Every structure is written in C-alpha cells, then in structure tokens.
Amino acid sequence: LTVFLLWQCIASVSGQARYSVPEEQAEGSFVGNIARDLGLDVQRLVSGNARIVTKGSRQYVDLNRDKGILVVKERIDREELCKKTTPCSFSFEVILENPIQLYRVIVEVTDEMHLKIVETAAPGTRYALQRADDSDVGLNYIQKYSLKPSDHFKLEMQSQPDGSQFVEMVLITPLDREKDEEHALVLVASDGGAPPRTGTARIHITVLDANDNAPVCSKQVYKAEVQENSPVGTVVTAVSATDADKGVNGEVTFSFAHVDQEAKNLFDVDKKTGQIKITGSLDYERSKSYQLNVLASDHGGYSDTCKVIIQVTDVNDNSPIIQLMSFSSTISEDALPGTTVAVINVHDEDSERNGLVECSINNDLPFKIESSLSGYFSIVTDDVLDRESVSEYNITITVTDKGSPPLSNRKTINVKVSDVNDNPPKFDESEYSRTVPENNSPGFSVFTVRARDADWGQNARISYFLEEKQINGASLNSLVSVNSESGVISAGKSFDYEQIKLFEFNVTARDAGSPPLSSVVPVKILVQDQNDNGPQVLYPVQTGGSLVAEMVPRSADVGYLVTKVVAVDVDSGQNAWLSYKLQKAADRALFEVGLQNGEIRTIRQVTDKDAVKQRLAVIVEDNGQPSRSATVIVNVVVADSFPEVMSEFTDFTHDKEYNDNLTFYLVLALAVVSFLFITCVVVIISVKIYRWRQSRVLYHSNLPVIPYYPPRYSDTLGTATLPHVYNYDTCRTTDSRKSDIKYMQPMSQSLVSVDDVGTESAQNGQQRSTASTLRPRGGRDGKERQHANHPNSRWTLKGQILAHIFFFFYFKKLHNEPLTVIL
Incomplete structure (x- = not known):
C-alpha cells in the first residue's frame, strides 16, 4: 500500500526544477525563475494560488507569485543543514489549484568561503584558503586543488614543517569594485582513489571600495519650467549624481557654482537631496529663463558639474511665437514652383488647447505654406516668378492658437527676386536720326543713344559699341565715337558738308550678364550745311598775267548779251542760291546784270558819249546767313573794230591789280x-x-x-x-x-x-x-x-x-x- 501511494504521488508530479544557492545568502536573494523554468504563465501562478509545501518545519525559500521567482527566505547554514554530508541539498514542492498541479524543486546548498579584498590590493597578494578534509589515507587522500574561474587569482600549495600542506590564493590582476563588486569562485579538491572523488567549496570574494571615482551627474543639462506666480519654496527640479564608490566615498553633496547674484537670490539648492527651490519672486517679463550651474562633490575632492535651465512661463497669456529656422531672403526668378523660401517653427508656450496653432499666409502671392513636421512649416513658391513684374514680396505669416479667446501673432518676411539675364537691352527709339552742323569742333556731343534693360544689377549694366565700318574710305571710329557707359555719341572730327552729307552706322548695346545679351539700333547722322564757302567765280577768269575784255559793238541793240558771269557755291540749299548785282551803278548806266543768271546786257543804245572802256564790278552774293560774296571785274570795250580794242589794251593792263596768290x-x-x-x-x-x-x-x-x-x-x-x-x-x-x-x-x-x-x-x-x-x-x-x-x-x-x-x-x-x- 505504501509503495502504491508513493507511485501515485510521483506520477502526479508534473515536472521538477533544480537550483543551487550559496550558503549565507541574504534574505531576498534571487534563487531562480520558476515560472520560466517550468513553462508556466505568471497569471497561472496567481490564479492557481501557487504555494510551497515543505516536509520539515523550516522553509528556506519563498515564492513570489507576482514575478514567478524563488527568493531566499532566511539565512542558510550549510553545516547546520547537512553537517559533513556532500552534496548538501533540500527539496520542496510547488502546488497549484484549479486544476491541481504539483512541481518538485531541489535546491543545492553549496559551501562557501567569504573573503574581503580592497580594490586597491596589489597583484601578488596572497590569501590562505581552508583545507579540505578526507577520511581516506594514502592515494585515496586529497591529491590536488583547482580554482575556477581563474581570471584574477591562481592557487599555490605551501608545505609546513610537519609535512602537511595548505592552499594559498594569489591575486594576479587588479580588482575593480565598480566593475565587479563580488567574485564567485569554486575550489575543487580531488583525491587519488579509483574512481576519484571530489569536493567543492565556493569562495565568495567581496571587493572593498576605495575612493577612486568622481561623482557623475545623472544629466548634464536639466530643464525645468515654473510659472511666474509660483510661491516661495516651490521645488523647481532636483538634480542627482551617482558616485561609483561606496560608503563615505560615495556620498555626494550639491552646491551652486558660477551663478550670478540674481539667480542666487531667486533659487537655492539642497546640499543632500539636490532639490532646487524658489526663494524669491519670479517675473516672466523681466527674465524668461535662468541657467544654474550645480556642482556635485564627494568627500575625496572629486566633482562634476551639471546645468539647470529653468524656463519661466507666463500664466495663460502667451501668444504663439514664430521662429525662422531657415530663410532665403533672395530667390532667383527662374526658380521652379515648389522651391522652398523659408522654414519656420511655430510654438506656443501655453499648453493643451491653448498651445495648438494654425499657420497661414496672405493668398494674393505666388507662395503657399506647407506643414512638414509638427510645429514646422515651409513656405514654397506656387507659381513662376518674374522679377521685371514684381521685384520683391512681403509675406505675412499669421499664427493663431486655439485658445479662448484665441491669441495670434504675425511675422512679415521680405523676399527679393534676384535677377536672371533674360531681357536684352532695348533702345528708346527704333532708329536714330540726328542732324549736326558742319564745322563742328572735334569731340562735339552729337546726341545720346539710350537703351534700357529690364533686368537688374550686372544684367542691366549696358555698354555701347560701334560697328566696324568704312565710310568714304575712312574708319567709322575716326568720324564718331560712343561713350561705352553713357551712350553719348561724339564727333571725332570736324564735318564738312561738301565732303560728306550723311552717313549711317549701327550702335550695339550689350549688357554685362552671363551670357550677355545685346541689341542693335541703326543711326543716321545728317551733316547740316553752313554758309562757310563764298561764291567762286568761274568766268571771267581773273588772272594777273592776261587781259580779259568783252567787246560790244556800238550798234548793239538794247538787251545785247555782253557776257555772262558764271559763279558757283559749293554750299547747298539757300546757302548756294546766288544773286548778281553791279557794285556801282551810274546814272546813265549802259549795262545791267541779271539778278539770277549773271548775264550782262545793255539796257540802252550806245551813244558817242559812252566811254570806249567800261569797267564793271559785279558782286556775286549767296543767300546764306550771314551771306558771303565775291567780286569780279569785267572789262568791256565799246568798239566796232578790233584795232579800236587794241588801243585800249595798255590802259586795261595798267589798271589790273596783281594777285600774288593767284x-x-x-x-x-x-x-x-x-x-x-x-x-x-x-x-x-x-x-x-x-x-x-x-x-x-x-x-x-x-x-x-x-x-x-x-x-x-x-x-x-x-x-x-x-x-x-x-x-x-x-x-x-x-x-x-x-x-x-x-x-x-x-x-x-x-x-x-x-x-x-x-x-x-x-x-x-x-x-x-x-x-x-x-x-x-x-x-x-x-x-x-x-x-x-x-x-x-x-x-x-x-x-x-x-x-x-x-x-x-x-x-x-x-x-x-x-x-x-x-x-
């Protein structure tokens, strides 16, 4: 019957788990995660009212149902529990209800030696270990020891005078408490029997602290907000710092460092807790933020500094704030639609609904606003730009929160449209025609050609050039020149109407853009005649070496053509209109001269009283203002035969004036x-x-x-x-x-x-x-x-x-x- 009940009990066990725990563990120390190891849900442990059932009166392990783990309930002494029995263990069952499930758990208690070593111990330091006991003798007695792991320590056997041996543990690498505060080693002793038997002992090493670490602030920058109406004593924030050292070496105190007097009058820090409290009256309009430097120090002289930034917030009276995160004050006129002009950040220091904002711009512009990230908006082009139509835009950004009543804010940005060289220069006239009087002085400003460029800056900087051209065999540049900047066309020489009456050429206006654009305008210059040439008498020829005389027969009728004065004027127009008249007309003049044709004719019959020799001074005068004139002497002989003419030659000859130049x-x-x-x-x-x-x-x-x-x-x-x-x-x-x-x-x-x-x-x-x-x-x-x-x-x-x-x-x-x- 007993065997049957035992079989039934074992058959009802759903599973088991095995753990090991060192002796002398503190209460609450972790033993194992039973929920994970048994494949149970934590909720199943709670709903099944899981509990531990032990055979003895003492329960060393407790079950935490909420976390599904086993922890040490009370201190375990291996010698008290198992005496010299090896291995030493105890067991218990975990039972669950609805449905009933039973699990067995075996916990092995390992032997353990405790050592305390300061972290500053030098390599080579020796530590004596407890020797293992073996009732056997000879080869069946303990033969060797081993240590696992062996990262920081090694074993050495030492002999005593009586021939017995003991084991020493030697430090080979320095310890760091901040890295590993405790080390768990296993010492294994093996005998020489067949089969060999071993015994193990745990070595628990506690590394003692040394003040070799500085405090470290939990944050380098602390930010806090406080309303301006907060009373004195209000805790704004608390700074904290940790010191990897322990005990007194790890105690940290707090104080202000490099803080201005105004902040010291408004805030204070608790030396132990690091709490920052208000000690004065805050005013948002006077200062919106404060920066405090808090010094965390330990007793060894090590310290760390952190910043505390305190933002003072207004009480429900804040309007939205617009910040330009990125802004291009100038945009090219050939920018494609969708080009970003500005990126703005909009925030409201109020909270909840009062802090929700809407952003918009004026609708009559070729721009639109788009939302990118939360609180960020982008202003982009929505149409093609033309600087010549509109050179700049004022974009008004309006931000309104959703508070009641709503508060709004506006910001205007000026965007200038940069020029692109897309317009050639244009002359004011399609063709220039100007008149310049002849005999002008060289350098005389004839007129000014002017071209305008709708572009701006360098693209609108216009230079003027003359074309390469030959006029009447002379280079155009010798006749006129143009000022490359002002467009003033100046005469390069004195013009002579009789040599050149008009000439045409082209003027090119070129801007300074890249690439440059240009336009050409034809220019016509008319030389205006001046009365600068007097009449020139072609006939009769006045020379100092020969005698010219006109013979009129005494029987000549009225209107008889004696001769004709022929004169020309190289001027033109009315300046070349010639008129003829006698210089002195006697009372009974025999001859007259035609006013327009210069014909000398008789105006009456010849009489015996008329002198055989007649000397007529004919004045040829042009119609210019002022007029110019020339005088020609016409000698007339009144005779019917040639011998009569010859008798008068000598007198004519002696009366003629000699012209040296002629x-x-x-x-x-x-x-x-x-x-x-x-x-x-x-x-x-x-x-x-x-x-x-x-x-x-x-x-x-x-x-x-x-x-x-x-x-x-x-x-x-x-x-x-x-x-x-x-x-x-x-x-x-x-x-x-x-x-x-x-x-x-x-x-x-x-x-x-x-x-x-x-x-x-x-x-x-x-x-x-x-x-x-x-x-x-x-x-x-x-x-x-x-x-x-x-x-x-x-x-x-x-x-x-x-x-x-x-x-x-x-x-x-x-x-x-x-x-x-x-x-």
Whole structure:
C-alpha cells in the first residue's frame, strides 16, 4: 500500500526544477525563475494560488507569485543543514489549484568561503584558503586543488614543517569594485582513489571600495519650467549624481557654482537631496529663463558639474511665437514652383488647447505654406516668378492658437527676386536720326543713344559699341565715337558738308550678364550745311598775267548779251542760291546784270558819249546767313573794230591789280602741266623708237607746236562778236604782268598751214597737221623767235594756250555764249 501511494504521488508530479544557492545568502536573494523554468504563465501562478509545501518545519525559500521567482527566505547554514554530508541539498514542492498541479524543486546548498579584498590590493597578494578534509589515507587522500574561474587569482600549495600542506590564493590582476563588486569562485579538491572523488567549496570574494571615482551627474543639462506666480519654496527640479564608490566615498553633496547674484537670490539648492527651490519672486517679463550651474562633490575632492535651465512661463497669456529656422531672403526668378523660401517653427508656450496653432499666409502671392513636421512649416513658391513684374514680396505669416479667446501673432518676411539675364537691352527709339552742323569742333556731343534693360544689377549694366565700318574710305571710329557707359555719341572730327552729307552706322548695346545679351539700333547722322564757302567765280577768269575784255559793238541793240558771269557755291540749299548785282551803278548806266543768271546786257543804245572802256564790278552774293560774296571785274570795250580794242589794251593792263596768290597757283599749275607734257613726250618718243626698231625704218620726228584755234562765237541775236579767225603772235617779256600783242591778218577758219618740220606718213594713212606758227609782220621773225625762245616767254605761252583751250570748251559746253576776246 505504501509503495502504491508513493507511485501515485510521483506520477502526479508534473515536472521538477533544480537550483543551487550559496550558503549565507541574504534574505531576498534571487534563487531562480520558476515560472520560466517550468513553462508556466505568471497569471497561472496567481490564479492557481501557487504555494510551497515543505516536509520539515523550516522553509528556506519563498515564492513570489507576482514575478514567478524563488527568493531566499532566511539565512542558510550549510553545516547546520547537512553537517559533513556532500552534496548538501533540500527539496520542496510547488502546488497549484484549479486544476491541481504539483512541481518538485531541489535546491543545492553549496559551501562557501567569504573573503574581503580592497580594490586597491596589489597583484601578488596572497590569501590562505581552508583545507579540505578526507577520511581516506594514502592515494585515496586529497591529491590536488583547482580554482575556477581563474581570471584574477591562481592557487599555490605551501608545505609546513610537519609535512602537511595548505592552499594559498594569489591575486594576479587588479580588482575593480565598480566593475565587479563580488567574485564567485569554486575550489575543487580531488583525491587519488579509483574512481576519484571530489569536493567543492565556493569562495565568495567581496571587493572593498576605495575612493577612486568622481561623482557623475545623472544629466548634464536639466530643464525645468515654473510659472511666474509660483510661491516661495516651490521645488523647481532636483538634480542627482551617482558616485561609483561606496560608503563615505560615495556620498555626494550639491552646491551652486558660477551663478550670478540674481539667480542666487531667486533659487537655492539642497546640499543632500539636490532639490532646487524658489526663494524669491519670479517675473516672466523681466527674465524668461535662468541657467544654474550645480556642482556635485564627494568627500575625496572629486566633482562634476551639471546645468539647470529653468524656463519661466507666463500664466495663460502667451501668444504663439514664430521662429525662422531657415530663410532665403533672395530667390532667383527662374526658380521652379515648389522651391522652398523659408522654414519656420511655430510654438506656443501655453499648453493643451491653448498651445495648438494654425499657420497661414496672405493668398494674393505666388507662395503657399506647407506643414512638414509638427510645429514646422515651409513656405514654397506656387507659381513662376518674374522679377521685371514684381521685384520683391512681403509675406505675412499669421499664427493663431486655439485658445479662448484665441491669441495670434504675425511675422512679415521680405523676399527679393534676384535677377536672371533674360531681357536684352532695348533702345528708346527704333532708329536714330540726328542732324549736326558742319564745322563742328572735334569731340562735339552729337546726341545720346539710350537703351534700357529690364533686368537688374550686372544684367542691366549696358555698354555701347560701334560697328566696324568704312565710310568714304575712312574708319567709322575716326568720324564718331560712343561713350561705352553713357551712350553719348561724339564727333571725332570736324564735318564738312561738301565732303560728306550723311552717313549711317549701327550702335550695339550689350549688357554685362552671363551670357550677355545685346541689341542693335541703326543711326543716321545728317551733316547740316553752313554758309562757310563764298561764291567762286568761274568766268571771267581773273588772272594777273592776261587781259580779259568783252567787246560790244556800238550798234548793239538794247538787251545785247555782253557776257555772262558764271559763279558757283559749293554750299547747298539757300546757302548756294546766288544773286548778281553791279557794285556801282551810274546814272546813265549802259549795262545791267541779271539778278539770277549773271548775264550782262545793255539796257540802252550806245551813244558817242559812252566811254570806249567800261569797267564793271559785279558782286556775286549767296543767300546764306550771314551771306558771303565775291567780286569780279569785267572789262568791256565799246568798239566796232578790233584795232579800236587794241588801243585800249595798255590802259586795261595798267589798271589790273596783281594777285600774288593767284600767280603762285598759276605757276604751280603750269609746272604740273609741263611735267605731264614732258612725260607724254617721253612716252611718245619711246613708242616711236620701239616702232622704228620693229620696222627698221628711221623716222625723223620733232615735237609739234600745240595747236590753238580761236573759236567762232555768236551771241543770242545771231550777231558774231568775232566774225573771222585771227592769229596772234605774242611776245612776252620777263615781266609777266605786261605783254605785247600784234594784230594779224584775218584768216579763214579752215586755214591751216603745215609746219616745215611736219611730215605725212604714207604707211599708216594718218594725217598730221599743225597750226601755222605765228609769224611776225614787218620782217621781225628773228626777234620774235628770240623772244619765243626766252624761258619766261615759253612757260607763259604754254600756260595761256592751255587756259584758253580750257575756257573755250567750258563755255561752249555749258553756256553756248559768245566768246570774249582773250588777250
């Protein structure tokens, strides 16, 4: 029956657990987690009213149902419990109800030696251990000892004089109480029997503290808030610090360090507890926060410092606060929609609903506000920007809390739109046309071209340039220049209307952007004529070396055309309108001059009282302001035959004024003409020599005399001034101001005599003829030839001949007027 009941009892045991615990453990020491080891839920232990059932009267272990763990209930003495029995253990059962479950727990009590070692003990320190007992002798007696673990200690056997041995534990590495306050070692003794038996003993080492650690504050920064109406004695916060040392070495005291006098008058710290209390009246408007430095010190002189930041809060009267966390005061006009302009943080120092805020901006702007994180808002672009339309924006941020009544706050930020070079310069006019008077001074400011750029800064900084261009063979830069900054166009030289009347060019305006943009405008400059040129008389020619006279027959009718004064003015417009008038008009004037055409005509019949020699001073005047004029002397001879004219030559000649400048120009012209003449002669001779060499025929050739054929002129009435052709043999002295002229027999206009040196070539069929040389009358051929060979006479004769030919063709082509007598 007893065996059956025992079997039933064992069969009802659902499981078991085994633990070991050192002896002399303090009450409440942890033994094991029975809920985990038995696979039970803590709630099952509570609902099943789990409890411990022991066989003896003493219960060494207690069950904590709420945590499911086993703890030491009372101190366990291994020698008292088991005497010398090894191993030493005790057991008990854990029973649960509803349903009933039974678990067995076996607890082994291990032997233990207690040692106390200061953490500053030096390596090599020895500690004697209790020797193990063995009733056997010889080989069955204890043979060796071992220690586990052996991180800090090692074993050494020492012999005594009686031959017995004992065991010493030697420290090999320093101990650190702050790292390991206790060490648990197992000493194993083994005998030499077969099979060998062992005995174990636990060594419990307690490391004693030394003051080798400084206090450490629990936080480096403490933050606390207190309302401004908090009474004196209110605890704001408490600072704490820990010291890894123990006992007196670990006691920490608190005090203020480096705190201003105002904070000392308002707060105090408890030396032992670290509590910070209010000792004065707080004022939120005077100071919103305080920073206290608290010093934590131990008795060994070690210390640590922590900061306490106390925020003083207002009493339900705080408006929301707007903080700009990130802000770009300038944004490019080409920024894409969605570009962030500013990030703001909004907070309300009130709490609960009074601290909830809503944020918005004005709706008429190309921006919008987005919520990113709690309390953070981003202002981003919502449309394309154009700096030329709007260069800056004022964004008003409105924040309103949800209190009652609600409080709000506003903040305005200014965002400037930075420029992008997207606009080329534009001129004020599509084309510039300006007038500048001639004879201007070099550097004269003609006008200013101006271009405007809708951009800003460097992008709107405009420079002006002229194009590279040639005008009438001259570089444009020599005519005008442009100021690269102001656009002022200045004359590079004095303009002459008679040389250039207008010129056109382009001006380029280029900004300083990157890349630069430019535009071009055409410019036209008109040179305005000034009356800077007086009239120039082309006919009659006034020279100091020849005599010009107009012959009027005594039978001339009223309106008879005597001659025509021809003058030109190189100016233009009304400055070139010429009018003619006589300088002095007698009471019975025989002649008048046409106001517009310069024709000198008779205004009455010629009478015997009229002087044969008439000297008319014709004034040619232009229409400029002020007007310029020129005077020409016209000599008129009233006679029916040429001999009458010759009798008056001497008087005319002596009355003429000699013009030194005109003589100089005449000599210069004669030199040029002579050079050209000699060049032509050399060329002709070269050609003839070349032809002679080609044909092997020798031709003798002399230079011909330049032919001169006095033309036949008729006036408008059909009456010829000189009805026949006359040849003149002229002999000039070295004084060019005086001349002698001989009258020759009239000849037919077709009469031509061949020079004795001229020949007619039968080979080329060309006819060569030269005008008959002027032969003297009265047998003075030798004298005349001598005069003709004189150098001064030769050059003067050539000049007269060329001048006569020029005026002949000029007047015949332009005016078809009667030919004057050229003397």
